[in-house]
Amino acid sequence: MSDDHPMSSLSQQRVVVVADSFPVPRGAVAALLRHSGAADATHEAGTVEAALDALRRADAGMLVTEVDLAGRGDGVHLCREVKRLPRPPRVLMFTGAEDPAVVAACLAGGADGFVHRTATPERLVRAVETLAAGRPVWYLREHCGITELIPRTLRVHGMTEREQEVLGMLLARYSNDEIAAQLHLARQTVKNHVSSVLRKLGVTNRRELLTAQGPSWPRGG
Incomplete structure (x- = not known):
């Protein structure tokens, strides 16, 4: 990905919308990003509609979303929708899914990054910061660990x-x-x-x- 991203303002990159159907993990990720300094402000959403509304209202520079929100695969649908916005944010898929078809769907849907939920908090923060700097991040669980990947060098079981x-x-x-x-x-x-x-x-x-x-x-x- 080029550094010449439509969302180039530091303040916009620091506003993150966290989408997850469960309020506790959603709140935990949002708090982690604020307290670490990876985000100046966060907004939470539990559905595709709520996430789209938050992104528009906050003019956010990044979306962190699960693959499944209210329905199967609707996080990928959300990714496709936000990439059509006049000022599309970067999108990080943060999910427990690890099937190769899910990874492929996220890539095809326009996601800028993918982090498996087994990642440490520090790794998630680093992924958000890396995406904000305009570089893709792909962490997939492989056996007992996490492997850093980029789209052209996938490692899938x-x-x-x-x-x-x-x-x-x-x-x-x-x-x-x-x-x-x-x-x-x-x-x-x-x-x-x-x-x-x-x-x-x-x-x-x-x-x-x-x-x-x-x-x-x-x-x-």
Whole structure:
């Protein structure tokens, strides 16, 4: 991500909306960000509608949201909606979901970062500060720890290293020919990798992957 983000004002970057269906974790994250200095002000929301309203009223520079709010996957829908705002905030998905399809949906939905809920408070604060500076942050739980990731270097369970590379390029909307050229592979080899990636994510085609509407959308939380 470029540092030339629409929300370039420090005061706007310091205003954060925290969206979570449960008030206790929502309040805890908001308090953590205020007390650490990562946010000058926070607003809390439990639904997509409340979050959109808070973002508009506060002219906030960042949204921290769960994948599931009032319904399954509506946090990703919220991400898509806020990215259409005239002054879109950065979006950090802070969730207990870890299925590769959820991660792919967050990426395709325009999220700027992803932090698994097993992250330490310090790591969450650091992620918010990093996003505010215009750099993407991707922390996924891997076995017993957290691995720092960026969209083009995903590490997801059950995929080979090559398939992870292909997934990253699919999410960046590369064609098969472009993937083949970038990775120096035969086109048929790329087609085989793409088919394997889509199958492992539980989607049948690129459109399902990029619109986050695959048939096996898992429950987050």
